[in-house]
Amino acid sequence: MAEMTGTSAPLVQAESPLAPLRPARSGPRLRAARRRRQAAIRWVVVVLVLAFFVTPMVSMVDFTTRLLSGKRSGIAWRKVVDFGQLDPQAKDLLVDGLRTSLILAVLTVVIMVVLLVPTMTWVRLRLPGMTRTIEFICLLPLIIPAIVLVVGYYPIYRFIGQHFSTSSVWLALAYGVLVLPYAYRALDAGLSAIDVKTMSEAARSLGSSWAGVMWRIVVPNIATAIAGAAFLSVALVLGEFTVASLLSKNNLQTSLVLVSSADPRFATAMSLVVLLLAFLLLFVLTFVGNRRRARR
Amino acid sequence: MSAPAAPVAATPTPAPAPTGRGGRRRGSAFVGTVPFLLYTGLFLLLPTAIILIGSFQDGSGGFTLANIKAMGDPATMDALWNSVVLSLVTAVVGAVIGGVLAYVLTTGAPGGALRRLVTAACSVLAQFGGALLAFAFIATLGTNGLVTRALASSLGITIDPNYLSTLSGFIPVYLYFQIPLMVIVFLPAVDGIRPQWREACETLGGSTWAFWRHVGGPLLLPPFLGSVLLLFANAFSAYATAATLVSQYNPLIALQIRGALISETGLGAPNFAKALALLMVLVVGVMMALYYLLQRRASRWLR
Numbered sequence A: 001m002a003e004m005t006g007t008s009a010p011l012v013q014a015e016s017p018l019a020p021l022r023p024a025r026s027g028p029r030l031r032a033a034r035r036r037r038q039a040a041i042r043w044v045v046v047v048l049v050l051a052f053f054v055t056p057m058v059s060m061v062d063f064t065t066r067l068l069s070g071k072r073s074g075i076a077w078r079k080v081v082d083f084g085q086l087d088p089q090a091k092d093l094l095v096d097g098l099r100t101s102l103i104l105a106v107l108t109v110v111i112m113v114v115l116l117v118p119t120m121t122w123v124r125l126r127l128p129g130m131t132r133t134i135e136f137i138c139l140l141p142l143i144i145p146a147i148v149l150v151v152g153y154y155p156i157y158r159f160i161g162q163h164f165s166t167s168s169v170w171l172a173l174a175y176g177v178l179v180l181p182y183a184y185r186a187l188d189a190g191l192s193a194i195d196v197k198t199m200s201e202a203a204r205s206l207g208s209s210w211a212g213v214m215w216r217i218v219v220p221n222i223a224t225a226i227a228g229a230a231f232l233s234v235a236l237v238l239g240e241f242t243v244a245s246l247l248s249k250n251n252l253q254t255s256l257v258l259v260s261s262a263d264p265r266f267a268t269a270m271s272l273v274v275l276l277l278a279f280l281l282l283f284v285l286t287f288v289g290n291r292r293r294a295r296r
Numbered sequence B: 001m002s003a004p005a006a007p008v009a010a011t012p013t014p015a016p017a018p019t020g021r022g023g024r025r026r027g028s029a030f031v032g033t034v035p036f037l038l039y040t041g042l043f044l045l046l047p048t049a050i051i052l053i054g055s056f057q058d059g060s061g062g063f064t065l066a067n068i069k070a071m072g073d074p075a076t077m078d079a080l081w082n083s084v085v086l087s088l089v090t091a092v093v094g095a096v097i098g099g100v101l102a103y104v105l106t107t108g109a110p111g112g113a114l115r116r117l118v119t120a121a122c123s124v125l126a127q128f129g130g131a132l133l134a135f136a137f138i139a140t141l142g143t144n145g146l147v148t149r150a151l152a153s154s155l156g157i158t159i160d161p162n163y164l165s166t167l168s169g170f171i172p173v174y175l176y177f178q179i180p181l182m183v184i185v186f187l188p189a190v191d192g193i194r195p196q197w198r199e200a201c202e203t204l205g206g207s208t209w210a211f212w213r214h215v216g217g218p219l220l221l222p223p224f225l226g227s228v229l230l231l232f233a234n235a236f237s238a239y240a241t242a243a244t245l246v247s248q249y250n251p252l253i254a255l256q257i258r259g260a261l262i263s264e265t266g267l268g269a270p271n272f273a274k275a276l277a278l279l280m281v282l283v284v285g286v287m288m289a290l291y292y293l294l295q296r297r298a299s300r301w302l303r
Helices: A002-018 A022-065 A075-081 A088-126 A128-143 A146-163 A168-178 A180-193 A196-205 A210-221 A223-239 A242-246 A252-262 A264-295 B002-010 B023-031 B034-055 B066-072 B074-106 B113-125 B130-141 B146-154 B167-191 B195-203 B208-236 B240-245 B253-265 B272-302
Strands: none
Touching (some): A022 A075, A022 B113, A022 B130, A022 B167, A088 A180, A088 B034, A128 B034, A128 B272, A146 A242, A146 B272, A223 A264, A223 B167, A242 B240, A264 B130, B034 B272, B130 B146, B167 B240, B208 B272, B240 B253
């Protein structure tokens, strides 16, 4: 609200010399009424949507603490705190899956940022004719989704397994492709919001190198978009099941599904924890993205 | 934002920069895209080629149309129809709810806690597919779910124990990732609507309706329709949640692929999964062709 009044103040000042004109006088009052209405609508919509999204979470909490007899038990949560209370086999599986997924999340974001950001900027600046080609490639994983792509990955990962290793970390190369459409759309929105061409031409005419344009002009201006693309990538990797399971690799999701058949309460409790951790991480990252934008 | 805009208005044709450009740099400019093209070539185009060629091959690698003909059976056609209906319903409902939520968020303070919280939540929930989502809804609407028990004890309504394995049961589950995806995808577009434009419209005597009819609506329609297509593709290609919810039969086309893939490693028809994959690609391909048309229209506005 403080920012809303902040933006309207200079406008009121700018309008005051035009006092004889009718809209100038009724403007601020109209805006105030609209803002009150908007605030009310905002809360109604948010609360309704929130109810839909919170109910399954509450149900998960209920499910993890309730035995079939209706009695309450904290055993599932004690296992979450201390994996030692788990069956040793389940514990090994889960620890391995968790570690793999975290490594994969980092590698996927690195692949995405290092390949996509410079390429998209470069194409905008120097090869505008290729924009459609790059966009087509980036959106291709929507036409060829994971369940389809995994069929084609099968021989490729057999080759990697034979010549390099069967480690689950290789999944990062597949995940880099799976995040392309979401990362592309986020970055494209960011790049469209700024006039990259004019800004880079200004920087170049002032003697900046291309690397300087990239690092000092483009990246700071689309920091929010890059953060957004990274959020989506991390969330996608932590939730990925299809490719890992059909290529017989172990990640967080596949290990949770395996554990869930024997211990559904623990698996559900663990899912909730994973979700909350991801949520906290992304919330912190949003703060970083916003601070950068504010500084700009 | 106004700072970079000012030079654009002042100098529509930037004078000093073009001197360095020309044919000499065309080749070196192309080199900049090589790493990206190499990577996507190996991990996106190569698997696609494997699927495309495989759909027309029999067990020994010879050309055949048997895989394509095998898709005419009622089970596959039913699955395709179910997938299209489910995707369409969840895309439209998700886009409307998500679009309203996105708009409502932009009317608040740009750096506000509410907006940060919702954005962060959406980026997690949009990818909250897979088995975890199935766990969540089994805990909610399953036989022993919280909502199931609450409805039974308070209103006497019994939810069918198999509800979550039915097509209508998939709708709330799919909306759980469709709505957040819509918010993420649509928020940048709504952010593009500047309050100054609204104020300009009012200064000229325009009503709220006039603003949405002549400024907001036309600007947001192409990105909105584009988002609907994206959501359709997202639902159509979702696999893990449905796979966890239904293990007995394969009511969706993505699950048919799972079935064909499993039987392929056994004694089933070779390469039938690849043919099904091709069918999926064709359906989503039509959506994407429409999306491209919309994009071209939207980019006309941006110039």
